[in-house]
Amino acid sequence: MMNNLGExxxxxxxxxxxxGAALYxxxxxLPTQLYAVFVSATIPAGRVVSIDVTAALARVGVVKVLKASDMxxxxxxxxxxxxxxxxxxxxPMQSDxxxxEGQPVAIVLAESLQAAEAGAAVVRVRYERRPFIVPDNAPAADVAPEKGHYSKANALEFHKGDAAGAIAGAAFRAGGAYTQPSRHGNPMEPCAILAVWEGQKLTVYxxxxxxxxxxxxxxxxxxxxxxxxxxIAPHTGGGFGTKAFVWPHEILASMAARVVGRPVKMVLTRQQQYSMVGYQPQMTQEVQLGSDSQGKLLGIxxxxxxxxxxxxxxxxxxxxPARSFYACENISATxxxxxxxxxxxxFMRSPWDGPGSWALGSAMDELARSLNVDPLDLRLTNYTETDPESGKPWSSKKLREAYDEGARRFRWRERPKGGTLDxxxxxxxxxADCSQGQARFHSTARVRLRADGTAQLESSFCDIGTGPATAFPQIAAEVLGLDPSQVTALSGDTNLPYAGPTxxxxxxxxxxxxxxxxxQDVRSRLARLAGWPADQVSLQGGRIAYAGTSRTIQDVLxxxxxxxxxxxxxxxxPGNARVDMGSPGFPTRSFGxxxxxxxxxxxxxxxxxxxATGVYSAGRIINSTTSRSQMIGGIVWGWGMAxxxxxxxxxxxxxWLAKDLAGVPIPVNADIPPDIDVAxxxxxxxxxxxxGAKGIGELGAxxxxxxxxxxxxxAIGVRVRDLPITPDKLVKT
Incomplete structure (x- = not known):
């Protein structure tokens, strides 16, 4: 068998x-399509009183303007x-x-994008304004089950032992309030949809x-x-979670296509990416740690x-992370x-663990400083082979090896004293520690082995830039004894076998x-055609072999x-679930x-x-190039966050104050050194x-x-607890 995995x-x-040949x-x-442009609310709270579309309909090329009453x-x-x-x-557009702000209140449909934009610019909307609530200043409130089902994704509260009492009685304590602003993903490809009805059947790109x-x-x-x-979505130009779920613009565009009886194409502007789809929310995290004099955590x-x-x-x-990263008998998480x-x-890339690791990892460093111990040694003191929440052993964990290899490669133990001048x-x-929870989704796929010795795999997965259309042929090729170049992937279509989310x-x-x-099933069927026991054959180089005899795939078929x-x-x-977070007996996480x-x-x-040096315990690596690229991208993503x-x-x-990339600092090549070491x-x-693999796409962030x-x-003895770390937080006063 060829060993294609890891190559x-x-x-x-x-x-x-x-x-530029890939179609997004x-x-x-499509022939006869109309271009759709939203008219967006200019107020954050209130209702629409009236919409005047006269000027818009007078524009050349404008076909129709849809209001809530038309939908x-x-x-x-x-x-x-x-x-x-x-x-x-x-x-939106189901009521007034x-x-x-930015919520869709009308849709202009025109023969060209330019006509639709011109029409949208002259739609006149009259509002009744109402007082609005600034979210950053709103009072903290308990989650309401009737306000959606996000609260069912995980426990809102977790309590183990007496965290408050343990921290109060600890010899050493550290922590505080750690904040981060809301943050938008800004994928290269904006959200877009082309919807067409044929009778009662709907197709959307x-x-x-x-x-x-x-x-x-x-x-x-x-x-x-x-x-x-x-x-249909064979290529998706980045997602970061922005395109993970179904947003109203997808429903509204499909409604518009049904109303006018023509295909409707809608591409959100960069500004609309801020006001019509989600982002990572502003967060405040209060972390308190208590330990004994040896650094053993007594409470989190x-x-x-x-x-x-x-x-x-x-x-x-x-x-x-508080209930997942470290050994501790007293934990409170809310x-x-x-x-x-x-x-x-x-969701945005590295949800939950990305923000949580920022706060907990900072507090652990503060505790290490209080104890006057190396922050790596503090983590080794509190290393756990079992899940602190359930007490069950991890599915696998080689974080100790990652610590050792990372410290060696970075020369952590020999690092210069803090504040050294250059x-x-x-x-x-x-x-800091890296870790991400591991989701698993029910998925299916089809593999076709052809008489010419090539193969095709089929599944409805989409590629958001992470490379599954490269990794999956490697997987099939390893089983079938082919070169990965001989296996093609057909994806991005719900007419193909069901695949879980990307x-x-x-x-x-x-x-x-x-x-x-x-x-594997194709290999077994091939062996039966050859008259050989399926569990004793091997495939390599386009040939199937048994007991010293081999034949080409072409000959057998x-x-x-x-x-x-x-x-x-x-x-x-297990239990025919659509999703879980690892085997019931073995909680699953990736580490680093x-x-x-x-x-x-x-x-x-x-x-x-x-x-920077990152070393990761993430199961079997399928493609070393794409995996390393994922981790480098995650580190760059984390630098932007920080x-x-x-x-x-x-x-x-x-x-939102800024709704375009011109006002959003993001990392570019000049910000990132070539010396990013990943293993x-x-x-x-x-x-x-x-x-034997685990997820890595979010781990690096x-x-x-x-x-x-x-x-x-x-470097300078300044503890920053509010992201991002901008110059005003570093300059001498």
Missing amino acids: AVPRHDGPIKVT AGDRN PRVHRKLDEISVPPLATRFI EIVH DAVQHLPAVQNTLAAAFGIDSAHVRV SHQVVNVTGMTDDYVEFGAV HRVRRGHVVLPT GHWRIGCGM YGSATTISTGAAVQRAA GEAGVAELASDGAFDL VIFVEVGVDPDLGLLRLRR AMEGSHYEPALGR FVDEFDANSGPL TGVAAAIANAVFD
């Missing part, structure tokens, strides 16, 4: 993406769709109510992270069978409050929300396992008169450690990343799934913000 196989879709949702066009009502079946995958229960979720949600919204909805308290909208309660479970007039937040820069080093770092572990099982062998495979979860060196100019308040990014709510106007420990997690803040303290 640095180039991206199959690389050439078509860099040459916004690239699609179909969503079918009652939509109530049966949970939140998520439905992003929010509030669907306004709950946030959509920018999504899970096609079947869109299929089922749209079917429910219109009260039709899901088999009558087809979703982690209380999280995040902003949310008025219609639904989105909960960012940032306290999950979550509350602040409701305001703002579009609903959503010209006008003060040098500091910091480290989020939760779950695509490879879930759909990849389904591909593996389908290929040709002699049997078979053009191809096709088999379906499934990755099924990040070490960074920064330079700080305290006179000018400048902060620079000089080098040092640059933030979306701010303007309290006087009730809207993986050798690991096979048999409990996570048959591939965890821990980075804490490591950078810790390095800043090492």
